[in-house]
């Protein structure tokens with residue numbers, strides 16, 4: 215394990231929120247484990263143990279602290295910078311737990327042996343894959359007990375315990391209290407109506423929420439998404455059920471406040487995990503900034519707007535369609551086309567604000583007459599081909615263990631070139647090192663002439679090149695609003711590829 219004792223100690227003594235979730239503190243005597251920000255009186259150094267993960271602390275026999283609530287921490291950074299395999303495994307566990315086949319299947323998908331995977335987990339996280347998955351489930355159960363009014367039987371199912379008896383036993387073992395006793399202790403601020411939930415999802419500060427919304431707003435799909443008054447809202451669809459969510463910043467608590475309206479509580483874990491990915495809440499800013507600030511072109515941008523994140527997406531298929539619509543047109547033009555597509559082929563839905571539709575499913579778009587909304591014949595065929603591939607399971611955006619083969623499969627669709635594929639990977643897979651090397655906006659921002667030069671230059675930013683791209687695309691908050699969002703869709707421009715991008719002045723200058 216690579217925990218630096220002195221760094222942990224300093225962070226603990228100063229209750230530094232930038233380290234929240236990067237390590238946990240086991241306190242000998244009380245037997246609990248805490249976040250770095252725990253408000254309880256600070257224990258003596260000789261009485262504490264540091265753990266890389268909550269799972270490791272739990273394995274060592276410590277219980278979660280009821281004051282700082284480790285389940286509310288931003289969690290283990292998704293990217294550890296040390297092991298790609300562990301990062302990907304963590305993402306897969308986050309997507310579906312270990313339910314489909316356990317460690318063996320997980321290891322197979324990652325192309326390694328299960329014993330090797332176990333060793334990697336112990337080395338980097340201090341806990342086995344099973345312990346990590348169990349701790350996540352336990353933490354989510356605790357969150358549902360504390361933050362919702364769901365009946366315990368439903369909490370048991372929603373957090374993956376299967377039955378109430380196992381749930382009760384599990385909670386009692388870990389917390390030395392019954393679920394009902396824990397709920398009584400919770401300081402819930404407001405009661406939510408039925409089927410509505412309010413979650414506070416923590417991040418490690420700083421977080422540039424304004425920068426995140428400035429990126430999402432011009433690209434929001436009319437009818438499906440809306441950004442207004444500092445709030446992001448959208449319709450959602452999970453396993454055929456429809457709902458709605460809304461996200462806003464709770465800066466004081468270093469959290470994004472998420473209001474979810476959804477009928478089936480079993481989807482809540484998926485929904486909250488997806489929101490974390492959408493807003494890149496697991497990012498470890500302290501590590502990212504170390505690398506980016508060494509570049510003379512990036513340093514001033516990073517200093518001016520610290521905490522910019524890489525926007526993920528709610529749904530990979532939706533993002534891919536939106537990206538194809540953006541090829542060779544301005545952001546504004548693409549947004550107009552996306553709005554027409556949704557009005558024509560989407561399902562009506564009653565949400566708040568401008569949210570009126572559910573984004574059309576692949577099976578609808580697979581045979582849709584897309585020329586009716588003003589698409590060129592070739593672009594319409596690209597979207598239909600993508601929709602068919604997704605419908606038939608040839609392309610999937612979930613559970614991707616190998617991003618290279620994912621990129622290859624995307625590029626096999628006529629009309630999807632390298633830029634489009636890399637951009638989709640960057641946002642749908644949350645790969646922090648994904649980087650569209652041929653992007654015209656990036657080349658111009660750095661005054662470089664070729665993608666090879668950019669590739670060379672970007673080597674120093676690894677493994678955080680996606681963040682560098684965001685900074686280079688971003689014009690910063692100081693830019694005039696007329697420029698912001700008026701530019702081309704972040705990117706295209708792999709030169710000599712299917713995406714080849716016309717050098718239109720209006721499309722170039724805002725570069726994102």
Ligand SMILES: [Zn+2]
Nearest residue numbers: 248252279282
């Ligand atoms: Zn604590």
